[in-house]
Amino acid sequence: MEMRFDMAQNGALPPVARSCGGQSCENCVVRDHAICAGLDDADRDALSRIGRRVTLQAGQTVMWEGGDSTVVANVIDGTLKLATSTGDGREQIVGVVYAADFIGRPFGARTPHSVTALTDARLCLFPRGSFDGFALRHGELQHRLLQRTLDDLDRTRAWMLLLGRKTAREKVATFLLDMGRRLRADADGVIDLPLSRQQIADVLGTTIETVSRQMTEMKRTGVIDLVGRRGVRLVDSAALEALTEAG
Template structure:
């Protein structure tokens, strides 16, 4: 029996959560052959709004933000993406958003033409991308509900809960709780306020209230410890 040669995908931390998780060994090897790894420093744009799409990427580590320019020059954060998320839309010529590295981001990138050929060739891959798009649609609808109907308290609780579930945390690993989840917020409170449609004063006040209720702990302006995840979950619900 011929021994399989190890490839970089074998040690990828997000492979089974990413869109490539549906691929067979042979298909993974084909995808690995067109993959290139890239590190993007904090604050650097990965792709600009309305840029021609030249490549797609899986996020291996780090956080990116999606922003949309408004007619008066302001920019609105419309989404955050985390490890295992997919950047780009196959078969779309131009990017709908500006994609920026919130912190240092490690990407696995694929040339657009080569990637789209593989998608057409591998039905399971196409299905996984379709499921990924539907998941993003569901998330967008949930966020519309958050922005339109939830109170300020519910909005902030929902944001903290969302980040705690998606970002790399300290304290909860491999599905086994080893203590309170601790993580650093990927964006500033001013950006959180813009993202949630609140003022920065309201966001700061809600963080203070959650801390006073011992639902979260705060270590400086960015570090959050989720002390009572069940209560946080209840507060985030309508």
């Protein structure tokens, strides 16, 4: 088992996080998709007074595995990873979150996994205590949080099938299709992956070499095309879909 101690990943928040408290919900790009959607103006306003905007740079960590659960947040934009690791440094990415997703552990003392920005990102950050109190008083918000948590659980369990039972080929194919669904391709049909090869390996429970070999092979057979380090074009999605469940 290889060990990595990736210092760049562990940059703590700067002493004073760049807060944009002046920003309100009115011009928030995720207001209709995040859990705050459905709140009336007064409630949304009350919630916004609890939170503050925070900007993160790629590589910054907001929450640590096993640390006190002091904050929760909505993702305004950017991509972040949720990860756990063994004592000897093996890492497993247990979730990737995007704009409008919710992060952190409400109603619990500890954060069971770390949260780290993969790209530059903006969050709408709430102290957990205040957020918990607000949620308890607003059934609609709690309901949306429940819906989202149930969906997360479904997705997570589907991923367990991949980790436990799929081959390297199937894992990579599933991953690429999943990225194609979540990320928008540019005019040339190229997707800009928010993850490095190592991080893809950490999502799939395999190694960087295996990911690289599988992707190269898929390029050779014309199923995908690789553009620079982070670019992928899904040339033949049907073929990719087929690779999802067969030798």
